[in-house]
Amino acid sequence: MHYRYIVYLFEFMLTNILFSLAWGSLFTALDGKKSCSRFEIYLFSLGLGPAFTTMFLYYMLLLMPRRSSLFYFSAVCCIHLALLVVFRKSLPLLFEELRGGIKAFAGAVRSNCTEICFFNEDRHTVRCDYQKLMNIFAFVFITLCVLFLLYVGFIAIGNPLLGHDISAYGVRGNLYFSNRAITYTQYPFDPATGYVNYSRHAPSFPLLLTWERITEELFGVNGDVFFRIICIYYFMLIVSAQVHFLSKRNLVLAFIGILALVSSTIFFRKVVYFHVDTYRIFFLSVSFIFFVRSIRKGDNLSLLLFTVFAGFSAFAHSLGLFIALFCILAILFIMKSGFFERLGKVAAVTAGLILIGGTHYVIDTFLGTGWIFR
Amino acid sequence: MKGRNRELYVFLLIGAVTAACVLVSVLVIGIASASKNGGFYYSYRGIDTPLRLLFHGYLGLFFRINTFGFLSWIAVPCLIYIFFTLRRRASWEIAVAAVYFLSVLVVGIKGFYNARYAFSIFPLSVTLVLLFIHDLIREKTVQVRAAVYLALSLIVIVNVFANVPQYRKYLSTITGDGSPINRGIYDFINGVNRKASGNVNFLVINQPDFYYYSGARGYTYKDNVFTGVRGLYTEEGILDIFSGRTAEEAFGIMKEKYNIGYIYINERKRQNFHEIDDIIRHGCSLVFSDESSMSVYRMEDYFDPVKEIESLEPVYTDDFSAWTGLPAHMTASEYREFDFPLKVSGIRGEFDITLKQENGDRYLVISPHELSDTSERVLQFTYSFEKGEDRAIQAKSGDFFVTSIAMRQWTQGDGKEQGDGEKAELSVFIQDFSGNWERESLAADPKADWNNYVVYKRIRAGSETVITGIYFVPVDPYQSIGIREPAVYVVPTDARK
Numbered sequence: 001m002h003y004r005y006i007v008y009l010f011e012f013m014l015t016n017i018l019f020s021l022a023w024g025s026l027f028t029a030l031d032g033k034k035s036c037s038r039f040e041i042y043l044f045s046l047g048l049g050p051a052f053t054t055m056f057l058y059y060m061l062l063l064m065p066r067r068s069s070l071f072y073f074s075a076v077c078c079i080h081l082a083l084l085v086v087f088r089k090s091l092p093l094l095f096e097e098l099r100g101g102i103k104a105f106a107g108a109v110r111s112n113c114t115e116i117c118f119f120n121e122d123r124h125t126v127r128c129d130y131q132k133l134m135n136i137f138a139f140v141f142i143t144l145c146v147l148f149l150l151y152v153g154f155i156a157i158g159n160p161l162l163g164h165d166i167s168a169y170g171v172r173g174n175l176y177f178s179n180r181a182i183t184y185t186q187y188p189f190d191p192a193t194g195y196v197n198y199s200r201h202a203p204s205f206p207l208l209l210t211w212e213r214i215t216e217e218l219f220g221v222n223g224d225v226f227f228r229i230i231c232i233y234y235f236m237l238i239v240s241a242q243v244h245f246l247s248k249r250n251l252v253l254a255f256i257g258i259l260a261l262v263s264s265t266i267f268f269r270k271v272v273y274f275h276v277d278t279y280r281i282f283f284l285s286v287s288f289i290f291f292v293r294s295i296r297k298g299d300n301l302s303l304l305l306f307t308v309f310a311g312f313s314a315f316a317h318s319l320g321l322f323i324a325l326f327c328i329l330a331i332l333f334i335m336k337s338g339f340f341e342r343l344g345k346v347a348a349v350t351a352g353l354i355l356i357g358g359t360h361y362v363i364d365t366f367l368g369t370g371w372i373f374r
Numbered sequence: 375m376k377g378r379n380r381e382l383y384v385f386l387l388i389g390a391v392t393a394a395c396v397l398v399s400v401l402v403i404g405i406a407s408a409s410k411n412g413g414f415y416y417s418y419r420g421i422d423t424p425l426r427l428l429f430h431g432y433l434g435l436f437f438r439i440n441t442f443g444f445l446s447w448i449a450v451p452c453l454i455y456i457f458f459t460l461r462r463r464a465s466w467e468i469a470v471a472a473v474y475f476l477s478v479l480v481v482g483i484k485g486f487y488n489a490r491y492a493f494s495i496f497p498l499s500v501t502l503v504l505l506f507i508h509d510l511i512r513e514k515t516v517q518v519r520a521a522v523y524l525a526l527s528l529i530v531i532v533n534v535f536a537n538v539p540q541y542r543k544y545l546s547t548i549t550g551d552g553s554p555i556n557r558g559i560y561d562f563i564n565g566v567n568r569k570a571s572g573n574v575n576f577l578v579i580n581q582p583d584f585y586y587y588s589g590a591r592g593y594t595y596k597d598n599v600f601t602g603v604r605g606l607y608t609e610e611g612i613l614d615i616f617s618g619r620t621a622e623e624a625f626g627i628m629k630e631k632y633n634i635g636y637i638y639i640n641e642r643k644r645q646n647f648h649e650i651d652d653i654i655r656h657g658c659s660l661v662f663s664d665e666s667s668m669s670v671y672r673m674e675d676y677f678d679p680v681k682e683i684e685s686l687e688p689v690y691t692d693d694f695s696a697w698t699g700l701p702a703h704m705t706a707s708e709y710r711e712f713d714f715p716l717k718v719s720g721i722r723g724e725f726d727i728t729l730k731q732e733n734g735d736r737y738l739v740i741s742p743h744e745l746s747d748t749s750e751r752v753l754q755f756t757y758s759f760e761k762g763e764d765r766a767i768q769a770k771s772g773d774f775f776v777t778s779i780a781m782r783q784w785t786q787g788d789g790k791e792q793g794d795g796e797k798a799e800l801s802v803f804i805q806d807f808s809g810n811w812e813r814e815s816l817a818a819d820p821k822a823d824w825n826n827y828v829v830y831k832r833i834r835a836g837s838e839t840v841i842t843g844i845y846f847v848p849v850d851p852y853q854s855i856g857i858r859e860p861a862v863y864v865v866p867t868d869a870r871k
Contacts, residue, residue, distance in 0.1 A: 152545070159548050161586060162666070168582040189609055194575060194591045195582075196607040242501055249508050252523045256445075259530040260500045264443040265540045266493050272544040277490060285497050291473070295466040319480070319494050326476045330469040 004221045011215050011226045016233060019049030019080045024094060025087035027305065035299045038097045043244060044286050044309070047237050049080075050230060051283065051312040054207035055356060058182060058315075061210075062359075065181030069214040076211075141255050142243060149239060149262060149271065153232035156272045161224060166274045170224065171195055173209025184368035198369060203360050204315040205276040227274075234278040235271050238285060245289070276316060283313035284320050291327045295335050303331075307349045311356025318371075321361060324353055381459070385510060388451035396437060396447045431486035435478060435499060441489045442496055443533040445526070448503045456506075474502065562662045562670060563588040566636060574635040577606075577628060579650055581668075584638050593632055597647055608632065621652040625676045628653075636661070637671040655832070659772060679774040679830045679865045688778075688861035689768055697736050703728050705743055706753060715757055716860070719843065723751030730856070737780075740846065741854030751851075756843030757862065771835040774865040775804050777842040778828045781820040782856040799847035800855060802829045806837040815845075820855070830865075 024045035028038055056076050060067075084091070161170050175190060175197060176182060188197040212226040239258060247254035261267055270277050287309035293302035310327060313320030332346045354362065364371040429437040436447045456463065456471045463471070477495050485491025507526070511519050567574065567590035578584045578592035585592065594607040595615075605614040606628070615624045628634040637650070637658060644651055656678055658671035700712065706725040710718050724743035729736060742751050759768075769775050779802055797819060805813035814831040833840065842862060846855055 155545075155548055162583055164580070164582060167586040171582050171585040174586070187611055189607070191609070192591070193585050194578075194593050194607075195585045196594060198603075198607065198612075238497055242497060245501065246504060249505065252527070253504050253508055256523070256526045256530055257501060257504050259527075259534065260443055260445040260504075261497055263530055263534040263537060264441065264446075264496065265537050266441045266489055266496070268537070268541055269544055270493075272548060275490075277493060281494055281497060284494060285501075288473075288498055292466055292470055295469045317494075319485075319491065322480055323473070323477050323495075326473045330473050334465050334469040334472070336465055 004223060005225075007216060007219045007221045008223070008225045008229075010219075011212065012229060012233075014077075014215075015050050015053055015211065015226075016046065017049070018084070019053060019076075020046045021049075021091065021094070022080045022083035022087070023048040023052060025090040026083055027301070028090040028093055029087045030304070031301050033299070033301075035297060035301055036293075036305075038093050040244070041305075042094045043237075043240060044289075044305070047234060047282050047286070048308070048312075050208055050211075051204065051315070052080075053211055054204045055312075055315065057207050057211055057214075058203055058360070061176060061180065061182040061207075065179075065183075067180065069217045072214050073218055139251055139255075142247075142251065142258055145255075145258050145262060146239070146243075149236065152268075152271050153236065156232060157225065157228055159228070159272060159274065161228065161274060163273050163275060165201075165276065168199055169201060169206045169276060170209055170227070172197055172199075172201065172203075173206035173227070174213065176203075176207060176210040177213040184363050186369060188369065200318060200369075200371060201276075202315055202317055202357070204312065204357070205279055208279075231274040231276075231278050232271060234282045235267075238278060238282050241282070241286060241289075280313060280316035280320055283309050283316060284323060287313050287320075287324065287327070291330070294331060298335060298337055303345060303349060304352075307352035308356065310349075311353045311358070313357065314353060315357030315360070318361070321353075321358065324357075328353070381455075382510060382514070384458075385451060385455050388454050389448065392447055392450045392454075396439070396444075427486070432482045434486065434489055435481065435492035435496065438489060438492070440537075442492070443537075444529045445503065445533065446496065446499055448507070449499050452503055452506050470502070474498070559662055559664050559668050559670065560587040563590050563636075563638065566590070566670075570635070573633070575633050576670075577634045577637045577650075577673075579637065579639040579643070579647055581638055581640055592638065593628075593634060595647070595650065606632075616649045621649055621656065622676045622678070624649065625653050625657050625673070629673055635673055637673065639669055639671070641667040641669050659832075679776050679863075680828050682774075682865045683776050683778065683828070683863045686863050686865065689864050697729050697738065700729050706740075716755055716843075717758070718753065719756040719758075719841075720752065720754035722753075723749060725751065725753050735858055737856050737858035739854055739856045742848055742851040744851065751848055753846045754843060755846075755857075756841050757860070759840045759842075761838040769833045769840070769864040770866065771833055771837070773833050774830045774863075775806070775833055775840055775842070776828060776830040776863040776865055777802060777804055777860070778826060778863070779844070779860045780824045780826045780858045781818055781844075782822060782824050783820040784822060784854050784856075785850075785852055798849055798853040798855070799845070801845045802827045802843075803845060804829055804831040804840065804842040806831065806833055806841075807839040808834040808837040824856075824858070 021042075024042040027036075027041050027045060031038075031041065053076055056079060057072060060072055060075060064071075161167050171193075175195070182203065189195075190197065208230055209224060209227045212224060215226075216222060239261065242257050242261060243254045246257045287306055290302050290306035290309060293299075294306050306327070310320065310324035314324050328346055328349055331349065332342055335342050335345070337345075361371055435442065436450050439447075453471070453475065456467070460468065460471075474495070477498075481491040481494060504526075507522065511522050514522075563576065563584070567588070572591065574590075576584065576590055576592040578594045580594065580596045584590070595605070596607070597604045603612065605612040615627060619627075637654060639647075639650065639654070641663070644654070653673075653676075654671050657676040658673050661670050661672045663669040697714075700709075700714070704727055706718050706721055706727055709727050726739075726741050726743050728739040728741070730739055731737075740753065781800070781802075783798065783800070785798075800818045800820070801815045802818055803813050803815040805811050812831075812834065814829055816827055816829040818825070818827050820827075829842075844855075844857065848854070
C-alpha cells in the first residue's frame with residue numbers, strides 16, 4: 001500500500017474510531033442507570049471523534065494561535081488518550097453488547113429467520129408468518145442497500161472537491177491551517193490570495209480539513225482524502241442510525257426508511273458530491289432523538305447528549321443552532337417537572353450549547369462580520 | 375377499537391386529499407419543468423412561477439418529488455392529523471410536533487430557494503412519518519399491517535426506479551482519482567500566474583475552487599439575490615462596481631485599479647451575471663475552457679461592435695434586402711422555390727409572405743396562413759455563409775459578425791392594432807459552427823413602428839459556417855411581422871485599435 005494511503009487510514013482510525021470510542025466510553029461511564037442502550041451510545045458516538053477534534057482545534061487556534069502542527073496534534077491526541085485511559089473500564093461494555101447482538105442475530109438466522117430484529121424491544125410482535133417473510137426480505141434488501149452504498153461511497157472518494165460550498169469550506173480550512181489561527185475581523189480579506197472569508201459558514205467542517213493538514217504535515221503527506229471520506233462516513237452513520245432506530249420496531253420499517261432516504265436524488269447526490277450536509281444532518285438528527293428522550297424521560301444523560309449533539313449541529317451549520325433553540329424552548333415549556341428545575345436544566349443546556357457550538361456565532365456577531373445582522 | 379378504526383379512516387381521508395394535491399403538483403410542476411429547466415436558479419433569482427415557488431420552494435420538503443421522493447408528502451396528513459388530535463397527545467408528542475413544525479417553517483421561509491435546507495430535516499421527516507404510521511397500525515390485524523407496509527414499500531421502490539437516470543448521471547461524473555476534472559485549467563491558471571510573476575489578478579465569478587486548487591490571486595465577484603450581496607470583493611470592501619457605471623467603465627476600473635487580467639467563470643452560471651456577460655462579450659477572448667464548463671477569458675480592450683458598424687459598410691448588402699423579382703404575395707412553401715439569399719430554413723405550419731412598399735422602402739410581411747388553424751407554427755429565415763461557397767465567411771477568428779435588421783409586429787393581422795395577449799416568440803440570431811454550434815440570440819419585441827435590432831457574435835477559431843437569421847413563433851394566427859433592411863457587417867478584431 002502506498003505510504004500516503006497508510007497515513008489516510010491512520011488519520012481515519014485515529015479520529016473517527018479511537019477518538020470516538022473515547023467519547024463513547026465517557027458517556028457509557030456516565031450512564032450508571034443504563035438509561036440508554038450501550039450500543040446506541042457507541043453508534044452515535046462514532047460521529048463525535050471528528051466533531052470534538054474540531055472543537056478543541058477551534059479553541060486552540062482561537063486562544064493559542066501560531067503554534068506548530070505538532071503542538072495541536074499532540075494536544076488533541078493527549079485529551080482523547082487521557083479520556084480512553086480514565087474510562088477504559090467502560091470500553092469492554094461496547095463489545096459485550098455488540099457480541100450479544102451478533103449472537104442473538106446468528107441464533108435467529110439459525111432458527112429459520114424467526115426473529116430477525118436488531119435489539120428488538122418487543123419481539124413478541126413478530127411471531128407470525130407474514131412478518132417473518134417480510135423480515136427476511138427486508139433484511140436481504142437492507143443488506144443489499146448498505147453494500148451498494150458502501151460501494152458507491154468507496155468509488156465516490158475519488159471525486160474532487162468541485163462544488164461551490166465544499167471548496168469554500170476547503171479554502172477556509174486551508175486558511176486556518178496557513179494562519180495557524182482563527183481571527184475575527186469585520187471584513188476578513190486575505191491579501192495573499194485575494195479571498196474574502198465573508199460567508200456565514202460555521203467553522204466545524206472546515207476545521208476537519210485543517211486537522212488533516214496538521215496531521216499530514218507531520219507525516220510529509222499532502223491531500224484531502226480524509227476530508228472527503230468524512231462526507232461519506234457521516235452519510236453511512238445517518239443510514240445506520242436510521243436503520244437501527246426503525247429496526248427496533250421492525251425490519252420492514254427499516255427497509256422502507258433506508259430506501260426512502262437513499263433513493264431520494266438529493267441524498268444520493270450527497271454521497272457522490274461532497275458537502276457539509278451529511279456531517280451537519282447527522283448531528284441534527286441525533287440531537288432530535290435525545291431531545292425526545294429528554295422530554296420523555298427527563299434524565300440528565302439524555303439532556304447531556306442532546307446538548308452535545310445539538311451543540312455540534314450548531315457548530316456545523318447555523319440552521320442547527322436555530323433548531324436547537326426551538327428544542328430548548330420546547331424543553332422549557334413542555335417538559336414535565338418543576339419550573340425552576342426546568343429553568344436550571346435549560347440554563348445548563350444553553351451554556352453547553354454555546355460552549356460547544358455557539359462561541360463562534362457570538363464572537364462573529366460582535367467582533368467579526370456581524371453574522372446574523374448582515 | 376372503534377375509535378382507533380375511525381382515526382385510521384380519518385387519517386386515510388386526509389392522506390387521500392394530500393395525495394390529490396401531490397398529483398396536481400406533480401402534473402403542474404411536471405408541465406412547468408418540461409418547458410423550463412433549472413428550477414433552482416429560477417427560485418434563486420426570484421423569477422420562479424408562483425405555483426413552482428409554492429410547491430417546489432416553500433413546501434419543497436413535502437412536494438419536491440424529484441428531489442425528496444414520493445414518501446415525504448405523507449408528513450402533511452400526519453401533521454394535520456396530529457393538529458386535530460392535539461388534546462389526546464402526550465407532552466413529548468406535542469414537543470416533537472412543535473419543533474418539527476417550527477423547523478419546517480424556518481427551512482420553508484428562509485431556505486425555500488435551495489432544497490439543501492429542506493434536506494436538513496428530510497431524514498427526520500421520513501423517520502417520524504414511518505414511526506407515526508407504525509404506531510397508527512400497531513394494533514391492526516396482520517393483513518392491514520402487511521397491506522400498509524406493502525403500499526409504503528411500493529412507493530419507495532417506484533421512487534428508486536424513477537430516479538435511476540439521475541443515479542447514473544451522478545455516478546458517471548466520478549473521476550476516480552480524486553483530481554479535479556480536467557485539472558488542466560488550474561495548471562493553465564498557475565502557468566499564467568507564473569508567467570506574469572504573480573503580477574496579474576483573476577476576476578473569480580463566485581468560484582471558490584479557484585482558491586482551493588490554484589495558487590493565483592483573485593478578486594471574487596458575487597451577485598446574490600437573497601443575501602443582497604452584489605459586487606467585487608476588494609481590499610477596501612465590497613464594491614458594487616456596476617452601480618452608476620457603464621460596463622465599459624467598470625471594465626476599465628477592474629483592469630487599471632485592480633490589475634485584473636483574466637476572468638474565471640462557470641459557463642453554466644454565466645447567464646446569472648449579466649454585467650459580467652457583457653464584459654466578456656465586449657472585451658474578452660476565450661483562452662481556456664474544459665468539459666466541466668469552466669472557462670478562463672483574457673481581458674483585452676473593451677469594444678462595442680454596435681458602435682463600430684456606424685462607420686462601416688455592410689459586407690453583403692445588395693442581394694440581401696433587394697426583394698426584386700418576388701411576387702407580391704406567396705406562401706412560405708412557394709417562397710422556398712425562389713433563389714434568394716434569405717432562405718426558409720425551418721418551417722412548421724404554413725405562412726403567408728407579402729411584399730409591400732411604404733415611402734419607397736420595400737419590406738416583407740410574414741403572417742400565419744390559415745387564420746382558423748391554431749396548431750403550432752414556427753418559421754426560421756436564415757442567411758448562411760460557408761467557406762468555399764459564394765457567400766464565404768469574410769471574418770477571421772475573433773472578428774465580430776454583426777447582423778442588423780429592422781422589424782415591426784402586428785397582432786391583428788395586417789392591421790395596426792397592438793393586442794394585449796400573449797407575445798409571439800421572435801428573435802434575431804447568429805450561430806457559427808466549430809465542432810459544435812454556438813448561438814448568440816437577441817429576443818425582439820417590436821411594436822407597430824419599425825425598430826432596428828442588432829445582434830453580434832465573435833467568430834470562433836475554425837468556424838467554417840455562420841448562419842444568421844430570424845426565428846418567429848406566433849402564438850395566435852393574427853400575429854405577423856414585417857422585416858426590412860437586413861444587413862450583415864464584419865467588424866475585424868483590429869478595428870478595436
